[in-house]
Amino acid sequence: MNDSRNFLSGNASEIGNLDGNSTILSTRIAIARNLANHKFPSSSSLDERNQIIRTIHDCMEGIEQLPEFHFHRLSRLTRVQRQMILDDYQIDEDFVSKLSGRAILLSPHLSLKDSAISILLCWDDHIRIQVSSRGSSIKEGYAITGKMEKLLESRLSFSFDKEWGYLTANPANLGTALEVSIITHLPAIAISPEIADFIKNLTKVGCSISGFSGINSEIIGNLFRISSSKTLGKSEEEIVEEMQAICLNIIEEEENSRKKLVKKDLLGAKDNVYRSYGLLKYAKILSFDEALELLSILRLGLDLGIVEKTRDFDLFELINIISDSHIISNFEIEGPVSDDDIDLKRADLIREKVLEE
Amino acid sequence: MICDFCKKNKATIHLIRVQNDNVEKVNICAGCAGDFSFFSEEDFHKDLTKILYKIFKADEGRPNGIRELKNLKNLEVRKNRSCSFCNMDLKNIKKLGKMGCPNCYSEFKNILLPIIKAIHKNIEHKGKIPENTTGQIKLEKSIRDLRNRLKREIFVENFEEAARIRDEIKQLEKNIYE
Numbered sequence: 001m002n003d004s005r006n007f008l009s010g011n012a013s014e015i016g017n018l019d020g021n022s023t024i025l026s027t028r029i030a031i032a033r034n035l036a037n038h039k040f041p042s043s044s045s046l047d048e049r050n051q052i053i054r055t056i057h058d059c060m061e062g063i064e065q066l067p068e069f070h071f072h073r074l075s076r077l078t079r080v081q082r083q084m085i086l087d088d089y090q091i092d093e094d095f096v097s098k099l100s101g102r103a104i105l106l107s108p109h110l111s112l113k114d115s116a117i118s119i120l121l122c123w124d125d126h127i128r129i130q131v132s133s134r135g136s137s138i139k140e141g142y143a144i145t146g147k148m149e150k151l152l153e154s155r156l157s158f159s160f161d162k163e164w165g166y167l168t169a170n171p172a173n174l175g176t177a178l179e180v181s182i183i184t185h186l187p188a189i190a191i192s193p194e195i196a197d198f199i200k201n202l203t204k205v206g207c208s209i210s211g212f213s214g215i216n217s218e219i220i221g222n223l224f225r226i227s228s229s230k231t232l233g234k235s236e237e238e239i240v241e242e243m244q245a246i247c248l249n250i251i252e253e254e255e256n257s258r259k260k261l262v263k264k265d266l267l268g269a270k271d272n273v274y275r276s277y278g279l280l281k282y283a284k285i286l287s288f289d290e291a292l293e294l295l296s297i298l299r300l301g302l303d304l305g306i307v308e309k310t311r312d313f314d315l316f317e318l319i320n321i322i323s324d325s326h327i328i329s330n331f332e333i334e335g336p337v338s339d340d341d342i343d344l345k346r347a348d349l350i351r352e353k354v355l356e357e
Numbered sequence: 358m359i360c361d362f363c364k365k366n367k368a369t370i371h372l373i374r375v376q377n378d379n380v381e382k383v384n385i386c387a388g389c390a391g392d393f394s395f396f397s398e399e400d401f402h403k404d405l406t407k408i409l410y411k412i413f414k415a416d417e418g419r420p421n422g423i424r425e426l427k428n429l430k431n432l433e434v435r436k437n438r439s440c441s442f443c444n445m446d447l448k449n450i451k452k453l454g455k456m457g458c459p460n461c462y463s464e465f466k467n468i469l470l471p472i473i474k475a476i477h478k479n480i481e482h483k484g485k486i487p488e489n490t491t492g493q494i495k496l497e498k499s500i501r502d503l504r505n506r507l508k509r510e511i512f513v514e515n516f517e518e519a520a521r522i523r524d525e526i527k528q529l530e531k532n533i534y535e
Contacts, residue, residue, distance in 0.1 A: 034459065036459065037459070038458070039442070039443040039457060039458040040443075040455065040456060040457060040458055040459075042445075042453055042455040042456070042457060043443045043444070043445045043457035043458060124455060150488065153487060153488050153489065154488075157487070157489060158487055159459035160486065160487050160490065161459070161462060161463075161482075162482070162486075162494045162497060162498065163480070163481060163482060164462060164473070164480070164482055165482030165484055165486075166482075166484075167456075167459045167462055169455040169456055170429075170454065170455055170456075171428075171429065171456065171469060171472060171473050171476060172428065172476050174473065174477070174482075175477065175482045175483075175484055176482075176484035176485070178484070230476075230477055230478070230479075231477065231484075232473065232476075232477035232479050232480065232481070232482060233477055233478070233479025233480070233481055233482075233483055234479075234483060234484070235483045235484045235485070236484050236485060238483075
């Protein structure tokens with residue numbers, strides 16, 4: 001991949017179904033909208049923000065075709081509840097950096113396999129409609145955001161400029177105000193010398209790269225969030241098709257890196273995988289970050305067929321289950337919880353789900 | 358060579374910088390160079406050392422060089438002004454990295470333009486427009502789209518289609534004036 005143009009060269013119509021591919025773990029589509037003739041949240045007082053939240057919420061209650069949504073003000077949720085929402089709906093951590101005058105509407109989704117729709121109110125913009133789903137389902141996700149927007153538009157009028165498109169608080173989102181992002185698991189690229197070129201080329205085609213939990217988060221467990229970042233001068237359809245082509249190319253790059261790895265250093269790869277296996281099997285306490293790093297390598301071992309005595313597992317599902325918030329709520333740990341309590345449960349949980357026969 | 362920023366005009370300045378094995382190339386045309394507010398279009402033609410000094414001084418210590426202009430933190434506030442609708446002033450916009458309201462975009466348009474250009478490498482919305490937009494904006498948008506298509510058809514020398522599009526534009530323009 002010496003030529004950045006390669007990233008966009010895939011034929012989007014040929015992509016079809018990428019289900020079953022373990023490289024693209026999930027997709028998130030988001031569009032931002034602001035009410036016309038209102039200040040953005042950045043310059044509004046708390047009262048004004050609460051008023052905007054009420055206006056939008058009231059409007060939505062009057063739209064019959066909308067799916068069922070649960071309304072929550074961030075300030076009335078507990079820390080664990082907030083964290084669970086962030087994990088389940090793939091919301092950037094920055095959303096809960098401030099609690100007053102912010103709210104969220106969530107469509108209940110029973111399993112991780114469904115698309116999760118959330119509407120974030122008064123973050124940077126008045127409204128952010130977000131759809132997250134498993135695997136690579138960019139087109140489907142975009143169709144859902146479009147449908148939601150159309151329904152809201154029947155009652156609300158959005159701020160729009162004929163030259164600059166939909167106006168957003170941050171000029172980086174002007175235009176379509178659409179962001180397409182995916183979480184990818186790239187263990188072979190991450191350890192290859194090509195990683196620098198890989199990132200450089202993605203940046204060249206207008207993508208931004210971060211860890212999976214938010215804009216400023218570090219990359220752990222070889223999980224990269226790759227997002228489209230250009231919103232002005234491209235139509236929604238172009239952005240969607242480009243990201244689909246990028247997905248295809250990422251999958252191909254990772255496959256190539258894996259082939260190279262096996263060819264060049266199979267023993268080293270095996271050694272690494274079994275070291276991870278050993279730690280997961282015998283460690284008594286595991287932090288979330290460490291668990292992710294180890295599971296990433298174990299997953300690679302499974303994909304390459306070089307590890308035994310391990311059950312096939314879905315990395316994305318497992319990450320969700322072993323997060324702090326889910327462990328606290330699932331085990332109904334009461335009272336003050338120490339990190340060790342959680343880390344102990346996490347180590348047990350992973351053994352139960354993945355290792356034990 | 359074509360300008361890296363507008364992708365249209367011929368680049369007249371080509372900069373190559375080598376730093377810690379990192380090679381960066383930038384090609385700029387006079388128009389875009391002026392937009393970057395490092396220097397005026399006038400001194401662009403006068404003094405090369407001055408330009409180099411300004412560019413490299415401005416991006417000292419920043420690995421991405423000129424691309425750093427990509428957010429509001431780099432807004433150049435020579436004279437502080439505030440928006441008549443939301444009262445947010447330029448200094449605060451720079452500090453927060455966010456605009457205060459839709460009206461800020463029209464009041465500070467000229468100051469924002471170079472930054473928006475640097476972020477998106479484009480300054481024209483090509484996506485969808487709100488369903489409830491008035492007919493006028495919808496028409497203008499269709500004309501803009503058609504003009505872009507016209508350019509493309511002429512470029513590939515498909516003159517028959519180009520002529521058809523040209524007539525369509527004329528018809529739409531007539532509708533606007535009526």
